[in-house]
Amino acid sequence: MGRGAHRRRSGRRVGGITLAVVVGAVLFTVVVMWGRPAAEPSAEPPAGTSAVPSAPSTTEEPEAGASPYAGVGTWLSRYRITREFAGAQPPVTPADVAAMADAGVQTLYLQPAADDPRYPGLLSPDLLAEFLVEAHERDLQVVAWYLPRFGSIAADLRRLQEIAAFRADGRGFDAIAVDIEFTDEVELAPRNAALIELSQQLRAALPDVELGAIVLPPVVTDVLNTRYWPDFPWQELRDLYDVWLPMAYWSNRSEEGFTDPHWYVTENIERVRQHLGDPCALVSVIGGYDLEETADDYAAMVRAATEQRAIGVSIWDWPTTPPSAWPPLRDYDVAGC
Numbered sequence: 001m002g003r004g005a006h007r008r009r010s011g012r013r014v015g016g017i018t019l020a021v022v023v024g025a026v027l028f029t030v031v032v033m034w035g036r037p038a039a040e041p042s043a044e045p046p047a048g049t050s051a052v053p054s055a056p057s058t059t060e061e062p063e064a065g066a067s068p069y070a071g072v073g074t075w076l077s078r079y080r081i082t083r084e085f086a087g088a089q090p091p092v093t094p095a096d097v098a099a100m101a102d103a104g105v106q107t108l109y110l111q112p113a114a115d116d117p118r119y120p121g122l123l124s125p126d127l128l129a130e131f132l133v134e135a136h137e138r139d140l141q142v143v144a145w146y147l148p149r150f151g152s153i154a155a156d157l158r159r160l161q162e163i164a165a166f167r168a169d170g171r172g173f174d175a176i177a178v179d180i181e182f183t184d185e186v187e188l189a190p191r192n193a194a195l196i197e198l199s200q201q202l203r204a205a206l207p208d209v210e211l212g213a214i215v216l217p218p219v220v221t222d223v224l225n226t227r228y229w230p231d232f233p234w235q236e237l238r239d240l241y242d243v244w245l246p247m248a249y250w251s252n253r254s255e256e257g258f259t260d261p262h263w264y265v266t267e268n269i270e271r272v273r274q275h276l277g278d279p280c281a282l283v284s285v286i287g288g289y290d291l292e293e294t295a296d297d298y299a300a301m302v303r304a305a306t307e308q309r310a311i312g313v314s315i316w317d318w319p320t321t322p323p324s325a326w327p328p329l330r331d332y333d334v335a336g337c
Helices: 019-027 094-103 125-137 153-165 188-205 218-224 261-276 295-307 323-329
Strands: 071-076 107-110 141-146 175-180 211-215 243-246 284-288 312-316
Touching: 094 125, 107 125, 107 312, 125 141, 141 153, 141 211, 153 175, 153 188, 175 188, 175 243, 188 211, 218 261, 243 261, 261 284, 261 295, 284 295, 295 312, 295 323, 312 323
Parallel strands: 071 107, 071 312, 107 141, 141 175, 175 211, 211 243, 243 284, 284 312
Antiparallel strands: none
16 A cells, blocks of 8 residues: 555545535535634744636546545745735745655645634635645645634635635636634633534535645643643544544753654654544655755654654645655655554
8 A cells, every 4th residue: 555545435426525515515505603823833924916717627537546645745834825915926936846746745745725814715726726836746746735723614614615615727726624623712712612523514515525624733731831722622523534643843842851853753642543533544644844944854753753654744834834844755655554
């Protein structure tokens, strides 16, 4: 079994998304109250004439054999790629996908929408379409990720369904991941309730989409700062997501013993699975981040991920990843447990 062998939910996909998504986008309407950690590195770091997306395809495509979360990945946020948050000339453009492919990247994690009332729809759809086309032409898969701020489940679900329905040249995003890290302004109990409710409704709306859960590193929430997100609802979420993506950024640690990439990645993967009660839960680990990390650091990350049978390894984020990071990750191919 090669790259990304994994448990796949039953169902048929149409153009990268099930027919249920199109129907669900019309039928699903929910309103519930929902509202990021400042201390931890994020899947969405602080900031510094859109074309209309093409209509959903009605041509069925065969399911890919590999998980979009498998292999080697890189990340881009709205602050890198959209006019709304990066200005008229975003620093990363679809033309940069060629360099990603040359570096050995197999999956591009892209943020196409924001939980921001100023932008109820997708961000810079014409640029999103160009990224999708460029990536797919170079055999990269594209995972769309979204950060809810727990203000409105209805708005979050609507954006996520728009992401799922988006098409460029008849193809859409290959999977969707939810960035679960926002902690400001919403107390723990309503935050957990909103997270569970959104996850349940997302799973129901997109039953055949491969959903990823981007989670805070358990080493932080279990050991280093137990007040950060106590009582995280692991068990309530375990059957709602297919793949778990811990943000195992060892570069953000200064505590003695916690800066070692091999130990930090290993410990976070093990703790994710312990919390889920599943020793073979599918994990695609995120590492990095910054230009100071060395090839040896990333080799240690890969060694830990391999030992733990993680199906994927990725680095936050593309502009801050040194070229020396990519050779140790190239051709990562682990089938999971």
